[in-house]
Amino acid sequence: IYSDKVMDHFNHPRNVGIIEDADGVGTVGNPVCGDIMKMYLKIDHGVITDVRFKTFGCGSAIATSSMATEIIKGKTIEEALTMTNAAVAEALDGLPPHKMHCSVLAEEAVKAALADYYTKR
Amino acid sequence: IYSDKVMDHFNHPRNVGIIEDADGVGTVGNPVCGDIMKMYLKIDHGVITDVRFKTFGCGSAIATSSMATEIIKGKTIEEALTMTNAAVAEALDGLPPHKMHCSVLAEEAVKAALADYYTKR
Numbered sequence: 690i691y692s693d694k695v696m697d698h699f700n701h702p703r704n705v706g707i708i709e710d711a712d713g714v715g716t717v718g719n720p721v722c723g724d725i726m727k728m729y730l731k732i733d734h735g736v737i738t739d740v741r742f743k744t745f746g747c748g749s750a751i752a753t754s755s756m757a758t759e760i761i762k763g764k765t766i767e768e769a770l771t772m773t774n775a776a777v778a779e780a781l782d783g784l785p786p787h788k789m790h791c792s793v794l795a796e797e798a799v800k801a802a803l804a805d806y807y808t809k810r
Numbered sequence: 811i812y813s814d815k816v817m818d819h820f821n822h823p824r825n826v827g828i829i830e831d832a833d834g835v836g837t838v839g840n841p842v843c844g845d846i847m848k849m850y851l852k853i854d855h856g857v858i859t860d861v862r863f864k865t866f867g868c869g870s871a872i873a874t875s876s877m878a879t880e881i882i883k884g885k886t887i888e889e890a891l892t893m894t895n896a897a898v899a900e901a902l903d904g905l906p907p908h909k910m911h912c913s914v915l916a917e918e919a920v921k922a923a924l925a926d927y928y929t930k931r
């Protein structure tokens with residue numbers, strides 16, 4: 690039921706970890722399952738130069754977060770803000786409909802981290 | 811928010827995998843989050859001699875399944891049937907209330923695998 694890309698990002702998630710001196714940190718919880726996701730960003734002149742995430746969430750949450758970090762790395766803040774969970778799921782060749790709620794975590798964590806960045810400045 | 815035992819079983823889950831010639835296989839889905847769990851049993855003279863599981867579920871599902879396999883290994887079918895998700899969560903020194911629904915997967919997968927065993931005989 691899961692695409693090869695989902696399985697790949699689940700088994701070998703990219704950019705897992707934390708950034709000690711992050712410029713923005715976003716923590717979001719999933720109202721459906723109660724899982725938590727934390728996203729760390731380094732930002733230089735409006736460009737996301739590094740990103741890491743940590744989650745206790747399920748395979749779909751891990752795969753979408755991993756893909757989301759690859760999508761936004763090297764992008765400007767404006768570009769990152771246009772990333773939707775549907776686009777992340779599409780980049781993974783889709784998710785089962787009942788697991789789309791997991792992909793919301795990644796989008797919201799990026800937005801929360803960017804909001805944190807603006808608040809801190 | 812997670813106990814040391816939960817983190818231990820999440821980071822080093824016991825008995826992950828499949829059993830090719832299993833005597834009973836149980837597949838269950840979680841109505842809350844849509845996650846799936848598969849449990850494989852080897853049974854000899856009414857005793858569970860081996861057990862493996864596979865899940866795409868979250869950290870709490872992984873930890874409870876791992877603990878559940880340790881609890882039922884070497885037990886009789888009758889003893890295994892009395893294992894509740896609350897007992898598994900307690901053996902892990904507890905789970906956050908909003909993650910208790912994840913522990914249900916382990917209990918139900920064991921029961922489904924035992925039902926499959928009885929159906930096959």
Ligand code: FES
Binds near residue numbers: 722840845869871
């Ligand atoms: S959130 Fe699905 S099993 Fe935990």
